[in-house]
Amino acid sequence: MQIVFMNRLSRISGADQEVFAQLWIGEEEGHWRLGWREFSGTEEMGDNLWYEGGSWNEMLCVYRHELAVKMGDGYRPLIDGSFHDEDSLTGTRNQEQLKLQYFSEHHGNESVYEELCAWRRGKASSERKAPYILASNRLLRMLSAFLPRTPEELLQIPGVGEGKASQYGGDWLSITSAIEREHSFPLGWVHQAVDEERFMAWQYKQKELKYKKQLERLRLRRVLLQGIEEGLGMEQLKAQGGVSRREVLEAVEELEKDGYSVEKLIALEMADVSPNEQADVWTAYELMGDTFLKPVLYKAYGEGFSPAEGLDVYYERLRLIRIRYRRGQAVQLGVATNF
Structure with a gap:
């Protein structure tokens, strides 16, 4: 060796x-x-x-x-750059933002954080958006720790731009400005307040979690590729991968994007779905686009469709057929480009 x-x-x-x-x-x-x-x-x-x-x-x-x-x-x-990846623990701006995140995780106001989370749940429901699109947990932690009182202070929080501030800043400030605070803005004082050794250990913990997810994802892909080749179905892949059906499906979509063939799995899962139903879903994609599943669902199955067995199985079918649909669109685009 x-x-x-x-x-x-x-x-x-x-x-x-x-x-x-x-x-x-x-x-x-x-x-x-x-x-x-x-x-x-x-x-x-x-x-x-x-x-x-x-x-x-x-x-x-x-x-x-x-x-x-x-x-x-x-x-x-002894040799720096040990991780051999694109991320770096250096860089002044990056370090400043990471220290703000570190400080907020250790000094956040828990009651304010819970109130901000409750606001996010309500807003996500009323706007029919995923909660993380409105604000990440990281952002809510920083708001709860630094308690901005003015729009100018709010814009100093990493992750808050003009757009977010204009949309939701008023709601956030109504929560954070009502709480007494012992610090001031700007937030340059955080640099001195953070213990360097503990901060460094925290950074490596973040990397550990990141690389653990990457490793789990890579190993799941290997299990799925082998299972698909052996003719296994979704339930068997779920058991072998030790994940949910949704996670299997998400990984299958990624495999397709990366150029791997998952058609054997799609054919197996679609074997009991009638050609007419599959054609209706395909037509719905042509009419509604393939970005959002709910409009396609109601176009294919009818408004107010609510089967007794629930919608999960139908959304799964939509996603599997969408893989085929997108593959077909890519082929058409490639043919058109060649002329």
């Missing part, structure tokens, strides 16, 4: 004793191995094998996730 990458890390462990470790990647005929080796003084503690297999992408996901865990525990690398 040839070692293609190695980095040395260290951390302080009790009585100011420095502990060392090596992180290494080896390759042999397309087979990857990833490991961690710790040292205590001059004593080698042995290898901990993190990954062994033929997928570079999966190995890289494991590398990033496990490294984030170790750096969250206090290890620091």
Whole structure:
């Protein structure tokens, strides 16, 4: 096996004793191995094998996730840029915004946060929008921590632009301005209020969570591709992947976008759906577009359609047929482009 990458890390462990470790990647005929080796003084503690297999992408996901865990525990690398990705923990503006987020997560006013969440639920219902489109949890946390009182202060909160401020700023300020606060604007004081070591550990925890999701997504895709090839249906894929049917369907849509064939699964799931019903859904997509499912549902099945078994099964059909529809549209566009 040839070692293609190695980095040395260290951390302080009790009585100011420095502990060392090596992180290494080896390759042999397309087979990857990833490991961690710790040292205590001059004593080698042995290898901990993190990954062994033929997928570079999966190995890289494991590398990033496990490294984030170790750096969250206090290890620091000899070579910077350890994660080899597009994100950076440096950059003045990025650091300032991250510190505001960190501070808000640890110093938010919980009652104000709950009131803002209640506002979001009500507004999302009245405007028929997904709650996250109105405001993210992160934004509501920052509003609850920094308690802006004026439109000018509100615009200093990351994630609040002119559009959001004009739409919802009045509602937010009616909640936040009624609460006493001990700090002032602008928020430059946050930089001094944040403990650098704890902030750094928090950043690596965020990376750990991010890379864990990436790794879970990558492994789910592998399970689905193998299952689809074996002729498994949605329920079997759900069991093998350990996720919900909705998560399976979302992953299947991503696979199609990335150029993988999922037609075998669609054909299996559509086997008991009549050709006339499938044709009605296809026509509805042609008339209503494929962005929103509800108009297509009512166009295909009739206004006020409310089956006893619920709508989930029908929305699932719509999404599977939409994969075919979009594939057909892409083919037509490609043909038109070639002329």
